[in-house]
Amino acid sequence: GAGVSQSPSNKVTEKGKDVELRCDPISGHTALYWYRQRLGQGLEFLIYFQGNSAPDKSGLPSDRFSAERTGESVSTLTIQRTQQEDSAVYLCASSFRRTVDETQYFGPGTRLLVL
Amino acid sequence: KQEVTQIPAALSVPEGENLVLNCSFTDSAIYNLQWFRQDPGKGLTSLLLIQSSQREQTSGRLNASLDKSSGRSTLYIAASQPGDSATYLCAVHSGNTPLVFGKGTRLSVIA
Numbered sequence: 004g005a006g007v008s009q010s011p012s013n014k015v016t017e018k019g020k021d022v023e024l025r026c027d028p029i030s031g032h033t034a035l036y037w038y039r040q041r042l043g044q045g046l047e048f049l050i051y052f053q054g055n056s057a058p059d060k061s062g063l064p065s066d067r068f069s070a071e072r073t074g075e076s077v078s079t080l081t082i083q084r085t086q087q088e089d090s091a092v093y094l095c096a097s098s099f100r101r102t103v104d105e106t107q108y109f110g111p112g113t114r115l116l117v118l
Numbered sequence: 119k120q121e122v123t124q125i126p127a128a129l130s131v132p133e134g135e136n137l138v139l140n141c142s143f144t145d146s147a148i149y150n151l152q153w154f155r156q157d158p159g160k161g162l163t164s165l166l167l168i169q170s171s172q173r174e175q176t177s178g179r180l181n182a183s184l185d186k187s188s189g190r191s192t193l194y195i196a197a198s199q200p201g202d203s204a205t206y207l208c209a210v211h212s213g214n215t216p217l218v219f220g221k222g223t224r225l226s227v228i229a
Binding site for chain 2: 036110
């Protein structure tokens with residue numbers, strides 16, 4: 004079956020512009036995660052969705068970052084007024100449910116470059 | 119706050135060698151630890167997941183061990199191949215917190 008897909012695969016934008024990144028999780032997976040990976044750094048948790056529960060936004064670095072998810076399907080991560088430090092690979096992952104033994108399946112990521 | 123450290127940051131070995139990647143974490147109250155492989159442009163692939171009650175997990179040429187009390191895990195790769203070249207990430211799951219990742223070890227296996 005299809006894995007997690009993300010679009011676009013690459014995005015170059017100018018400082019100050021808004022960007023939207025999309026994630027299509029594996030069908031039937033109720034949990035969806037967004038991470039950020041800056042050059043030479045580990046993955047940083049951004050936000051997590053579980054079914055219809057309120058999302059865990061504890062990792063969002065500023066109010067310029069927001070994310071939505073429609074039901075248990077597509078999620079969009081929006082970055083407003085992009086800054087150069089937002090340049091990173093943004094990774095999305097999904098799992099069947101959020102329990103301690105559930106493996107997360109990752110998409111290929113969106114490489115964002117803010118000029 | 120959980121912190122995960124991976125040593126070495128980079129490693130280059132000739133094909134056929136056995137090798138060990140190290141991961142350490144500061145808070146031993148974990149539920150599980152995962153090893154991932156990251157290939158350029160292809161995201162992350164889960165390799166092994168060790169529950170806190172387990173000591174090791176094996177998959178093919180890979181063996182991961184966990185010593186929760188000392189906050190350490192190792193990933194052993196036997197008979198390395200050029201196709202093993204990738205970045206290997208260790209991640210820890212503690213309670214309701216999201217996965218905490220190390221910065222990874224970049225492995226190059228030279229033919």
